[in-house]
Amino acid sequence: xxxxxxxxxxxxxxxxxxxxxxWLVTLSAQRDAAIRARAAxxxxxxxxxxxxxxxxxxxxxxxxxxxxxxxxEQLQKEITAAGGELAAAVRAGKSGSPEIEAALxxxxxxxxxxxxxxLAHFFAMKEHLDPAQSxxxxxxxHDSILAx
Numbered sequence: 408x409x410x411x412x413x414x415x416x417x418x419x420x421x422x423x424x425x426x427x428x429x430w431l432v433t434l435s436a437q438r439d440a441a442i443r444a445r446a447a448x449x450x451x452x453x454x455x456x457x458x459x460x461x462x463x464x465x466x467x468x469x470x471x472x473x474x475x476x477x478x479x480e481q482l483q484k485e486i487t488a489a490g491g492e493l494a495a496a497v498r499a500g501k502s503g504s505p506e507i508e509a510a511l512x513x514x515x516x517x518x519x520x521x522x523x524x525x526l527a528h529f530f531a532m533k534e535h536l537d538p539a540q541s542x543x544x545x546x547x548x549h550d551s552i553l554a555x
Contacts, residue, residue: 453547458540467535475528482521489514 454460460468493510500506529548533541 450547450551454544457543457547458536460540464535468532471528471531471535475524475531478524479521482517482524485517486514486521489517 489510493507493514496504496506496510526548529544533544536544
């Protein structure tokens with residue numbers, strides 16, 4: 408193979424690998440978003456079935472739920488945008504490039520803020536539950552974390 412053909416083959420392989428990596432990152436982000444949406448639905452179903460909330464508790468929890476939902480949606484948009492930036496940086500860059508590192512930092516930061524918000528949400532809800540309900544919520548949260 409001539410040197411020119413080798414360079415062309417190497418360039419083509421690099422482009423294909425970068426494209427595949429970007430596709431896998433995007434696919435993973437989409438799968439994670441679907442899992443999070445299903446988990447949220449499962450949690451609310453579980454909460455209403457297992458905690459036997461009173462009307463007063465529903466009233467107290469509603470603003471907490473709405474505030475968390477808004478914050479969660481915003482953070483999920485940031486996670487999606489950062490995932491897109493990472494995919495683009497992978498496609499355009501090389502391992503360890505400043506663009507990849509910046510996109511990873513942004514993605515990790517948004518994911519960490521979502522985890523913090525989720526835990527704060529659970530502890531805010533706990534304040535409005537009786538001891539038995541509170542224990543069930545803590546156990547569910549504990550088990551959910553271990554299942555990840």
